[in-house]
Amino acid sequence: MNGANAQIKDPITGGIAQGLGDGGALPPAIDVSALRKSYKDFQLDDVSFTLPQGFVMGLVGPNGAGKTTIIKLIMNLIRPEGGRIDLFGLDHRDHEEEVKARIGFVYDVPPLYDDVSLNTTKRAVSLFYEKWNESLFNELAQQFQLPLKKKLKTLSNGMQTKFALALALSHDADLLILDEPTTGLDPVFRRELLHGLSGLLQDEKKSILFSTHITTDLERIADYVTFVRDGRVTLTTNREELMENWGVVRGDETAVARIDPETRRGVRRHAHGVEVLTSDVNAARIACGGDVVVDPASFEDVVVLMEGRDAHA
Amino acid sequence: MRRVIQKDLILNRNVILINMSVFAACLAFFAVWPEAFSPRAYAGFSSLMVSFLPVSIVTREDKVRAMALGCSLPVSRRTIVKARFLLALILAFLGVLGAFLLGAFVPFSKFEVGDLFAPGPVLMALAGMTLILSLLLPFTLRFGVQGVMIFLIATQVLGVVLFTTVKVTGSVVDVWLVDGIRGGIARLHEAAGPVGFNFLLAAALVALLWVSYLVSARIFERREL
Numbered sequence: 394m395n396g397a398n399a400q401i402k403d404p405i406t407g408g409i410a411q412g413l414g415d416g417g418a419l420p421p422a423i424d425v426s427a428l429r430k431s432y433k434d435f436q437l438d439d440v441s442f443t444l445p446q447g448f449v450m451g452l453v454g455p456n457g458a459g460k461t462t463i464i465k466l467i468m469n470l471i472r473p474e475g476g477r478i479d480l481f482g483l484d485h486r487d488h489e490e491e492v493k494a495r496i497g498f499v500y501d502v503p504p505l506y507d508d509v510s511l512n513t514t515k516r517a518v519s520l521f522y523e524k525w526n527e528s529l530f531n532e533l534a535q536q537f538q539l540p541l542k543k544k545l546k547t548l549s550n551g552m553q554t555k556f557a558l559a560l561a562l563s564h565d566a567d568l569l570i571l572d573e574p575t576t577g578l579d580p581v582f583r584r585e586l587l588h589g590l591s592g593l594l595q596d597e598k599k600s601i602l603f604s605t606h607i608t609t610d611l612e613r614i615a616d617y618v619t620f621v622r623d624g625r626v627t628l629t630t631n632r633e634e635l636m637e638n639w640g641v642v643r644g645d646e647t648a649v650a651r652i653d654p655e656t657r658r659g660v661r662r663h664a665h666g667v668e669v670l671t672s673d674v675n676a677a678r679i680a681c682g683g684d685v686v687v688d689p690a691s692f693e694d695v696v697v698l699m700e701g702r703d704a705h706a
Numbered sequence: 707m708r709r710v711i712q713k714d715l716i717l718n719r720n721v722i723l724i725n726m727s728v729f730a731a732c733l734a735f736f737a738v739w740p741e742a743f744s745p746r747a748y749a750g751f752s753s754l755m756v757s758f759l760p761v762s763i764v765t766r767e768d769k770v771r772a773m774a775l776g777c778s779l780p781v782s783r784r785t786i787v788k789a790r791f792l793l794a795l796i797l798a799f800l801g802v803l804g805a806f807l808l809g810a811f812v813p814f815s816k817f818e819v820g821d822l823f824a825p826g827p828v829l830m831a832l833a834g835m836t837l838i839l840s841l842l843l844p845f846t847l848r849f850g851v852q853g854v855m856i857f858l859i860a861t862q863v864l865g866v867v868l869f870t871t872v873k874v875t876g877s878v879v880d881v882w883l884v885d886g887i888r889g890g891i892a893r894l895h896e897a898a899g900p901v902g903f904n905f906l907l908a909a910a911l912v913a914l915l916w917v918s919y920l921v922s923a924r925i926f927e928r929r930e931l
Contacts, residue, residue, distance in 0.1 A: 468778050470931040494780035504774035506717050506767075517713040521779045 419446045420482025422568045422600035423467065428476035430462060435624060437462050440476070442619045442629040444600055446567070449590070451611035452604035453696055454621035460604040461501060463621065464572045467602075468498060480568065494522065497561030501573040503553050507546035511539055511556055522564035530563035537582075550577040558586070562593075569593075569601045575610050587613045608692035620695055627699050628658070640674030641694050643667070644685030651680040659698030670698035710781055710789035711796075717772075718763045725762060726801070729755050733805045737815040745817060748809055749802075749827035753834030756801025760794030760839070761846050761854060768850025774931045787847060787923040791915070794843060798835045806831070829904060836911040840918035848925045 421443045428440040437459045444450040452460050465471045467478055469486055478485040480492040505514055511534075519525040534541055537555040545553060554577055561569060569590070575583045591614050593599055605611060611618060619629040639658075642649055649660075649669045656677065659670035670690060671677040678687050690698075715722070733752055736743060743751060767773050776786055806827075810819040821827070845853035872884075895903045 465931070470774055470777055472928060472930065489782050490780045490785075493778065496778075496780075498778050500774065500778075502771075504772050504778070506770050506772050506775075508770070509717055509720075513716060517716040518775075518779065520709045520712055521781065 422446045424479040426477050429474045437624040448616040449601040449614050450617040451615035458621040459624040495567040497566030497569045499557045499561050499571045499574045503557040512541045524565040533559040571603045639690040641688050642669045642677050642685050648684035652677045707789045711793045725759050734812045737809040745821040745827045746830045749831040750834045752805030753831040757798050757838040760797045764846045765851045783927045784923045787926050802831045840914045844922040847922050
């Protein structure tokens with residue numbers, strides 16, 4: 394898998410969003426560089442990516458890839474061993490209060506008191522946000538059918554996530570950090586949520602970092618995507634770049650062998666031939682001629698093919 | 707800091723009320739029990755009891771894994787620790803005050819108002835409260851429920867070790883350690899006078915609390931959630 398670990402820096406913005414309606418450059422919502430963190434059996438190594446303001450980034454990878462660790466580092470729940478995290482152009486630790494006032498967060502397991510009512514939790518959390526919008530919270534609670542008088546422990550995982558989402562969305566956050574928010578949600582609500590998040594981006598300064606292993610969720614809303622595997626960023630790019638230049642070439646070994654190894658990003662062998670993920674689909678089409686089938690690469694193709702496991706292994 | 711205290715009070719209201727009711731029942735029992743404590747012992751015991759109330763707020767947060775909530779809100783970890791110390795002092799102080807009022811006014815109490823609201827018991831309660839909070843809060847903030855257990859077990863072990871050492875070595879430790887401390891305090895008391903001694907004691911307690919806060923802030927900032 395030549396070049397599978399190469400990082401691609403955003404070619405359009407170069408990490409800075411230009412002129413989003415206010416005529417000036419906005420600092421990125423998230424700018425992570427050379428982040429390192431190691432545990433006994435896991436290591437996050439040299440993680441870098443940039444999310445410009447006003448966009449959605451999907452953080453994609455299999456379970457255990459390091460997505461939650463990255464989010465915990467951004468939220469300063471754990472300490473990095475190296476690297477730097479800037480949120481809205483400010484160091485995330487030096488300006489912790491300032492940047493966190495602009496963040497709405499949903500974790501994979503909501504860290505909420507399970508033996509108090511939703512209303513009580515909301516009352517405690519709302520104290521911290523000057524822009525808390527009580528009527529918006531009530532509207533969301535009604536829309537999500539949240540039983541506000543009940544204790545958290547009486548709710549299903551999906552309902553707990555909905556409550557965490559209602560809290561995150563009710564203080565006019567400029568950045569939403571969502572760790573696996575759609576896990577445990579029913580398909581109907583999942584689609585509604587993704588639609589709702591897209592609607593949120595009508596305000597051009599709002600940004601979302603969305604971690605998931607359900608890649609179809611991202612196909613709907615992500616402008617940028619960062620793929621993580623084994624604690625490393627394997628690819629970070631924008632959707633246009635991915636859709637225009639990346640593709641999956643399917644054929645036999647001899648045909649796909651003509652693809653430039655520099656552009657090969659993943660290979661998967663199965664009973665009927667070989668699938669190659671390429672970062673230059675036009676060059677691959679010319680090199681292979683009519684002996685192969687070439688399709689645009691979906692997010693799922695990138696995850697699966699970069700994983701590099703053969704289908705019949 | 708005010709918002710962190712408010713949050714803790716809102717989320718722990720029931721725990722505080724239940725604990726206070728249990729403490730009140732226990733203290734009322736000790737106040738009316740004919741064979742029970744002296745005013746100083748009552749003061750020491752009540753300070754011990756009420757000091758565990760603020761500690762239980764932190765251990766509960768740890769138990770339900772809600773610490774990540776507090777640390778994700780727009781507030782620094784240092785502020786969280788500062789708020790925890792302030793809330794702990796307020797709750798413990800109000801708890802001790804409540805215990806003294808209970809001891810003085812509960813029907814059939816063997817204490818008079820003047821027995822408890824005297825310099826000796828008051829200082830004993832404040833010293834006990836400050837000592838326990840200063841020692842226990844850093845453990846609790848760093849290790850949660852586990853920290854309290856470690857602290858309690860460590861003090862038990864230390865007690866057993868000291869007791870055994872005194873028994874084995876006989877009067878040697880007794881003379882060197884216990885008599886030494888007792889003699890030192892008496893000499894200090896004599897040299898500084900009652901007012902000076904109380905001032906020195908208060909200063910030592912404030913210093914201990916300050917060091918405990920600094921240590922707690924440092925370790926809580928490094929705690930991984």
